[in-house]
Amino acid sequence: MKGPLSSLKILDFSTLLPGPFASLLLADMGAEVLRVESPSRLDLVRVLPPHDGGVSASHAYLNRNKRSIALDLKKAEAVAMVKRLVADYDIVLEQFRPGVMDKLGVGYEALKAINPRLIYVSITGYGQTGPYRDRAGHDINYLALAGIASYTGRRESGPLPLGIQAADIAGGSLHGVIGLLAAVVQRQVTGQGQAVDISMTDCAFSLHGMAGAGYLAAGVEPDMENQPLNGGSFYDYYRTRDGRWLSVGSLEPQFMQQFCAAIGRPELASRGLSQNPQDQRALKREIEMELEKRDFDDWCALFAGLDTCVEPMLRLSEAVTHPQLSARQLVTDVPRGDAPPQPQIACPIKFSGGLPAPRHIGAALGADTEAVLRELGYSTKQIGELRASGVVA
Secondary structure (H helix, E strand, C coil), rough: CCCCCCCCCCECCCCCCHHHHHHHHHHCCEEEEEECCCCCCCHHHHCCEEEEEEHHHHHHHHHHHHHHHCCCCHHHHHHHHHHCCCCCCCEECCCCCCCCHHHCCHHHHHHCCCCCCEEEEEECCCCCCCCCCCCCCCHHHHHHHHHCHHCCCECCCEEEECCCHHHHHHHHHHHHHHHHHHHHHHHHHHHEEEEEEEEEEHHHCCCCHHHHHHHHCCCCCCCCCCCCCCCCCCCCEEEECCEEEEEEECCCHHHHHHHHHHHHHHHHHHHHHHCCHHHHHCCCHHHHHCCCCHHHHHHHHHHHCCCCCCCEEECCHHHCCCCCHHHHCEEEEEEECCEEEEEEECCCCCCCCCCCCCCCCCCCCCCCCCHHHHHHHCCCCHHHHHHHHCCCC
């Protein structure tokens, strides 16, 4: 079976998380992704624990369905190979700081001169322009500068590091895929490619979907626990008697009425509509007291049969086996040679025409170098010479 993106061929120069997660989605949907990796500069994800069968579980997941070629781009022969590949692989994904690919001789302008249809996607922390373009950063820095951390946390304890990399993935990976596919659609009309500049900070900033609109239009500054959806209302997490947690999102009147009736306090429902912060804080204290009277499993059994927007806060081990996620087939077994298949998170995008089955976990460094060189027309002797000179590995 071919996936919906089977016509796309992508050269992926990225490492770590943002670029590889983007190309994982593309590969899962059928795109042919060839990773161009350095034989001397190790991708840290390859050694990141935990390991399964000697292979990093993160690398095996993020790089499934992709091939790998090991090239030393500091050598002219390797740059020449990339330029030959660009005639066929007409999409490039890279994640270096601005200017690095230019110095290597494989920047947008150099490759565009070879193939005007080239789509060149660059994912960086701060973008290709601006005073921070050359500055180092990580997910926590992008969320801080974008203003998201300023109202994510508790007033008493301050901002909270998120359990996932929101700026990396929601900012870099997902916006990178959107930009890439939009450029593909435009190329179908114009015949021309273009460069796509993805800043993780920019894209994190764009996630201020509601609070950002409120501040820019009405001057309302979001702060910790002062918004309806960030702990400033009863919409929150509540501890049960045995130390587990429930999520309560019963915002609409019909849900609030059912929720309050279920906890034995129907008179509290009218307070849920109040916009007064004091009323909301008082309501939260009442809900806290009620939910701490019973254990987690008791509440789960009760709310399972009700339509109240109340759900348990699951551990990852519990989420993996939850009936809803199981029904959606969000865990898949991925082949890994002669070893037993490795369970991984499946592609979450569903198509009525289906998707091709996963082919393999992340490839070993340079696993497909020889095959790719043969596809380019190199002979056995030439490949041996390139190995001996350190151009390929």
